[in-house]
Amino acid sequence: MSSAAVAGEATASRWGSVVEDWSAEKQTFHAPWGKAMMWIFLLSDTFIFSCFLVGYMHVRITAQIPWPPVSEVFALSFGGDPIPLILIAIMTFVLITSSGTMAMAVNYGYRRNKKVTVLLMLATALLGVTFVSMQAFEWTKLIVDEGVRPWGNPMGAPQFGAAFFMITGFHGMHVSAGVIYLLVIANRVRRGDYDKSGSYETVEIAGLYWHFVDLVWVFIFAFFYLW
């Protein structure tokens, strides 16, 4: 395999670094410990959300009564004909926008621009609150107007409610926790804690969590709402 070694000088060093980092008795991840631990937490969270989504796949495959037509169930009318999935589409855009503002907040943090960082983090939190509010509206509509319960609903397979409340509820809880997390960190930025410690990596770590929440929504949107 000498050709590969010669051809892939850059890649060899990239993969070679893996061997190097894992060898000998020393620190493996050359990242701040907070960042490495946040990544490991997010990995575990990935498995939790995956269990919910795989569980949902399983009950949907095994359901004897046809699954409710999701596109119609989540349609919303603004006076005229109901538009399919419109609320979910808006929620998706709100969450992506918040991901963008968070990425910019991290960037401005490393540029030591305190004011813009705080403002962008507050904007992110506000968009997060908007998302959760829309979700609360959606839940209310489903429970009160359409009689969806975890054990049944008038539109189709009874498993629909259980899967829906479990998956979107757990995700909404993550968004709510993220809003609190962002507000706490934004306050610390405002106070100048990170000017004293000399590092804004805490903002980046909060950003990792927030982007993960957006990431999970990408999968929920595809598998729950578009299937």
Place this chain on the structure above:
Amino acid sequence: MSEAEGQQHPIKIYLWIWGLLFVLSALSYMVDYVGFQGYLRWGLILLFMFLKAGFIIAIFMHMMWEKMALITAILLPPSALLVLIGFMAIEGDYTWGMRDVTFSEPDFVATMPEHH
């Protein structure tokens, strides 16, 4: 790479990815709106989903600029989920078959909600 300074990249790249995520979301919504069915629908939905997930992880979460040891430690373990998905799909088919054979016909009449 620059551990001491943290992740510093030009603003432009974030704005580009932000815009791309908007476009990809709009496209995946359009797949449902236009009403594509079958393999075309699923191919497109999965394509847009993986592109969105990839951009978020690589750029917004800075995974692209991390060291290979961290990238592999975080991104390889979820591949075990493919096995779980495969097993549960096979088992799900079996369960459905058993229910089809042993359960009596469900007497369920679906009623759709009216959107006011």
